[in-house]
Amino acid sequence: MVISTDDWARLGERARSLEAEVRAALAWRWSNAALGEHASIGSFAQFSLQLLAVGAPPEVLRASHRAGLDEIEHARLSFRIASAFAGSPLGPGPLPLPRAMPDTTLVGAARATLIEGCIAETISANEAQHAAAWTTDPTIAAVLGQISEDEARHAELAYTFVGWAIQTGGSTLRDPLRKAARDQFAAYERLSAPAGPSMELRHWGVVSELDRFELQRQVLRSTVRLALESMLAGLD
Numbered sequence: 484m485v486i487s488t489d490d491w492a493r494l495g496e497r498a499r500s501l502e503a504e505v506r507a508a509l510a511w512r513w514s515n516a517a518l519g520e521h522a523s524i525g526s527f528a529q530f531s532l533q534l535l536a537v538g539a540p541p542e543v544l545r546a547s548h549r550a551g552l553d554e555i556e557h558a559r560l561s562f563r564i565a566s567a568f569a570g571s572p573l574g575p576g577p578l579p580l581p582r583a584m585p586d587t588t589l590v591g592a593a594r595a596t597l598i599e600g601c602i603a604e605t606i607s608a609n610e611a612q613h614a615a616a617w618t619t620d621p622t623i624a625a626v627l628g629q630i631s632e633d634e635a636r637h638a639e640l641a642y643t644f645v646g647w648a649i650q651t652g653g654s655t656l657r658d659p660l661r662k663a664a665r666d667q668f669a670a671y672e673r674l675s676a677p678a679g680p681s682m683e684l685r686h687w688g689v690v691s692e693l694d695r696f697e698l699q700r701q702v703l704r705s706t707v708r709l710a711l712e713s714m715l716a717g718l719d
């Protein structure tokens with residue numbers, strides 16, 4: 484995906500035509516999204532360590548490193564959008580890192596990947612796809628389209644790794660993974676709908692808390708449940 488200098492300039496012009504309050508809200512929301520993308524770079528660095536520790540195949544390791552590069556690009560593009568709304572360049576500061584190494588057992592790596600990859604990346608891909616369809620801004624739509632495609636590929640990578648881990652570890656992995664999936668579903672189902680408006684700032688690629696909650700619930704109950712059921716041969 485190539486977004487030209489002209490595309491960015493036009494986004495800048497459109498941003499300048501907004502009221503100061505709306506611009507500030509958009510700069511804040513897009514900065515938060517960018518920081519989330521930036522943190523994902525670290526998540527893939529940790530995932531790569533887990534892959535090394537469990538002896539995962541080189542193509543999975545390569546895909547993990549590529550995914551880390553995707554996240555660098557997502558962060559860069561999202562900060563660029565945030566900067567257009569802020570009217571000055573924004574970027575990340577130092578990232579607080581976890582003190583401990585990630586769980587490097589096969590079951591621990593597979594469990595974390597199921598939660599953060601199979602489930603969370605599918606939720607992210609679906610959200611970005613909807614946000615891309617809802618925005619009326621072509622530059623933002625291009626960025627969100629790219630993010631959605633990449634996150635869907637990251638979810639696929641997670642399924643590939645967990646599938647490999649099940650083959651490698653055999654039936655001992657199935658029960659802990661089924662439990663992790665069940666617990667995760669239960670945790671999502673316990674969430675109640677947040678207050679606040681739907682569709683707020685939707686034209687500018689921002690997904691409201693309520694929209695996020697509804698999209699999350701839909702995709703979990705359909706795509707995610709089916710994919711996990713077929714991988715784990717039944718969740719209940």
Ligand SMILES: [Fe+2]
Pocket residue numbers: 520523553554557630634
């Ligand atoms: Fe991302």
Ligand SMILES: [Fe+2]
Pocket residue numbers: 523554604633634637
């Ligand atoms: Fe991702």
